[in-house]
Amino acid sequence: MEVADLEVRFGGVVALAGVSFSLISGECCGLIGANGSGKSTLLAALSRLHHGAERGDIRLAGESCVGWSPDRVARWGVARTFQTVRLVADLDVRDNVMAGVMPGSATGNHADRRRGPFAVLRGRASDASARVDEALQTVGVTAQRKRRPTELPYGLQRRVEIARAIVSRPRVLLLDEPTAGMTGRERAELGELFGRLAGSGMAVLVVEHDVRFVTSTCDQAFALDGGRVVARGTPTEVIASPEVRQAYLGTGGAGGAPGEVRAPGAGGAPGDVSGTSSVHGTGDAGGTGPSRGARA
Amino acid sequence: MGHDPVLLASLGSFFQTNASTVQTMLVDALLAFSVQICLRAGVFSLGSVAFWSLGGYTAGIMAKHGQPTVLAFAVVIAGAVVLGAVMSVALARLHGLYLAMATVALDLVVVVLITNATSITGGAEGLFAIPVRLGTGWTVGVVAVAAGVLALTERGRAGRVVRVMRNDSDVAAALGIRVRRMERAVFVGSAVLGALSGACYALLFSTIQPSQGGFSAIVTALTIVVLGGMETWVGGLVGAVVVVGLPLWATPISTWTGVIYGGAIIVVAMVAPRGLVGLVHDGVRQVVTLGRGRGRNRNDSQDVGGPASGDVTAMGIPAPGVPQGAP
Ligand SMILES: Nc1ncnc2c1ncn2[C@@H]1O[C@H](COP(=O)(O)OP(=O)(O)OP(=O)(O)O)[C@@H](O)[C@H]1O
Ligand SMILES: [Mg+2]
Numbered sequence: 001m002e003v004a005d006l007e008v009r010f011g012g013v014v015a016l017a018g019v020s021f022s023l024i025s026g027e028c029c030g031l032i033g034a035n036g037s038g039k040s041t042l043l044a045a046l047s048r049l050h051h052g053a054e055r056g057d058i059r060l061a062g063e064s065c066v067g068w069s070p071d072r073v074a075r076w077g078v079a080r081t082f083q084t085v086r087l088v089a090d091l092d093v094r095d096n097v098m099a100g101v102m103p104g105s106a107t108g109n110h111a112d113r114r115r116g117p118f119a120v121l122r123g124r125a126s127d128a129s130a131r132v133d134e135a136l137q138t139v140g141v142t143a144q145r146k147r148r149p150t151e152l153p154y155g156l157q158r159r160v161e162i163a164r165a166i167v168s169r170p171r172v173l174l175l176d177e178p179t180a181g182m183t184g185r186e187r188a189e190l191g192e193l194f195g196r197l198a199g200s201g202m203a204v205l206v207v208e209h210d211v212r213f214v215t216s217t218c219d220q221a222f223a224l225d226g227g228r229v230v231a232r233g234t235p236t237e238v239i240a241s242p243e244v245r246q247a248y249l250g251t252g253g254a255g256g257a258p259g260e261v262r263a264p265g266a267g268g269a270p271g272d273v274s275g276t277s278s279v280h281g282t283g284d285a286g287g288t289g290p291s292r293g294a295r296a
Numbered sequence: 297m298g299h300d301p302v303l304l305a306s307l308g309s310f311f312q313t314n315a316s317t318v319q320t321m322l323v324d325a326l327l328a329f330s331v332q333i334c335l336r337a338g339v340f341s342l343g344s345v346a347f348w349s350l351g352g353y354t355a356g357i358m359a360k361h362g363q364p365t366v367l368a369f370a371v372v373i374a375g376a377v378v379l380g381a382v383m384s385v386a387l388a389r390l391h392g393l394y395l396a397m398a399t400v401a402l403d404l405v406v407v408v409l410i411t412n413a414t415s416i417t418g419g420a421e422g423l424f425a426i427p428v429r430l431g432t433g434w435t436v437g438v439v440a441v442a443a444g445v446l447a448l449t450e451r452g453r454a455g456r457v458v459r460v461m462r463n464d465s466d467v468a469a470a471l472g473i474r475v476r477r478m479e480r481a482v483f484v485g486s487a488v489l490g491a492l493s494g495a496c497y498a499l500l501f502s503t504i505q506p507s508q509g510g511f512s513a514i515v516t517a518l519t520i521v522v523l524g525g526m527e528t529w530v531g532g533l534v535g536a537v538v539v540v541g542l543p544l545w546a547t548p549i550s551t552w553t554g555v556i557y558g559g560a561i562i563v564v565a566m567v568a569p570r571g572l573v574g575l576v577h578d579g580v581r582q583v584v585t586l587g588r589g590r591g592r593n594r595n596d597s598q599d600v601g602g603p604a605s606g607d608v609t610a611m612g613i614p615a616p617g618v619p620q621g622a623p
């Protein structure tokens with residue numbers, strides 16, 4: 001998945017001001033940024049679920065998906081979770097995950113179609129069921145599969161949402177603050193899970209406030225501030241970059257991050273940051289981006 | 297099942313003396329189904345009421361011209377599919393309250409058109425002397441088929457898809473569900489059910505008036521759906537029996553029918569937002585859970601002790617240090 005010069009605005013608010021990056025299969029990419037920096041908006045744009053005005057391009061394996069419907073993007077293999085858990089309250093946990101099974105993807109390969117319509121149906125049904133159980137197992141909510149989501153603690157609901165997202169084995173997995181409100185041990189578990197998912201060939205994008213989590217889990221990272229990419233590279237580089245430190249410190253250190261920001265990359269050379277947009281700095285966060293001349 | 301001759305005989309005589317009541321219930325149940333399938337999928341359309349009038353007049357006029365019943369039904373269904381598909385595309389951009397308003401307007405416009413096309417429709421007086429082509433048996437058959445189709449959409453993958461769509465259409469799309477296409481299909485299905493209800497009415501009762509469609513049909517359909525519940529076709533059927541039956545069986549208090557309706561709707565909306573069927577369903581669930589209650593508590597605590605145990609119960613709380621089970 002490649003994103004080129006993506007701009008999203010809601011009325012006068014520029015939520016994303018020319019964001020470019022790419023996600024690579026097999027890699028877990030971290031996305032950090034202060035509140036309101038445009039992280040969720042970026043995920044909405046990648047899943048084609050936002051309702052703002054937009055410019056720029058998003059390509060899936062080389063093909064532009066800007067004109068696609070959100071369900072088409074999902075069927076291509078872009079799955080996501082939401083910042084606030086969005087499960088269906090009147091379905092139990094297992095059925096919620098089952099809802100993530102896409103008709104076309106359950107068998108995984110088209111060879112099964114040759115065995116006739118009924119074989120496909122049977123095959124799909126049992127295969128789908130097995131996948132759901134596997135997904136529940138993977139995120140560790142097998143014991144709660146018969147419960148209603150609202151009966152579960154928030155952290156487990158998040159896991160259910162992750163199961164629903166991975167059950168159809170997406171090619172791109174977008175996670176919006178999946179570890180919010182979790183304990184250190186659970187973060188570690190999920191971090192390890194995301195690593196495994198990436199290892200299985202997915203391109204994973206994780207929005208995360210905890211920089212320690214990003215350094216331990218992600219292969220790559222980038223930071224947003226005021227809708228711009230202010231740093232990119234390895235997690236250590238990103239965290240060491242002055243823009244990121246400035247953004248986190250400047251906003252009062254959301255989530256107790258400042259202390260952690262300094263630790264991993266202390267003394268790192270700022271010049272190493274290969275972000276193209278870092279020239280804008282953070283001074284014009286939320287502004288209209290005067291340096292972008294070619295606006296229609 | 298019950299082969300009790302006394303019961304069968306009394307059922308038989310009941311149907312004879314109350315044939316038109318039962319037929320009205322069936323026709324109204326079909327209309328309720330047509331509204332249910334929309335609401336259940338989160339499509340706030342009342343457009344099927346327009347198709348009720350169109351279907352009723354089409355079937356009535358064809359029967360009056362001596363066309364066979366089968367042909368009349370075929371035309372009604374095909375017409376509803378085509379017109380429903382066109383309308384669903386035209387209304388595709390509307391959602392929620394706006395869609396509800398637009399489809400109510402459509403219902404009223406159809407009534408006006410029918411009223412003014414006097415030469416074909418008999419104007420405000422309506423159509424009379426339509427040959428009676430249906431009996432209770434056939435109508436039961438139509439309702440049974442419709443209920444069967446609805447039942448299929450209530451379970452399995454279809455049932456999940458419908459629930460996800462109603463719950464959150466963005467999530468539905470994010471899960472690869474073709475939301476737009478599903479909404480159009482639901483609209484067309486609703487149009488067909490509405491048109492079938494109207495056609496059955498015209499061919500059962502030999503008459504149809506413009507005033508029976510439009511606003512009064514909207515109110516009837518919504519009353520049935522709210523009282524019975526929109527979750528399953530059973531709700532539509534139960535609602536129709538109650539709404540049609542109540543004023544007839546309660547003749548002594550019939551001047552108060554309107555008040556009783558209004559009161560019943562308010563009470564149901566307050567105590568049983570999922571209708572009578574939802575109320576019964578919840579009641580059964582409650583009893584079952586209570587029954588298993590004590591025996592299950594032990595298992596439950598083991599359940600939570602899954603892979604992520606320990607911290608799990610405290611996970612919703614941001615501060616990890618909070619002792620478990622503190623409150
Ligand atoms: N639907 C919308 N309409 C108007 N403005 C919006 C909308 N969605 C987002 N914004 C604005 O876009 C900016 C970016 O918001 P976004 O939710 O993407 O931030 P975020 O990085 O996810 O923040 P957080 O860490 O709080 O989740 C904010 O200024 C927000 O007010
Ligand atoms: Mg966000």
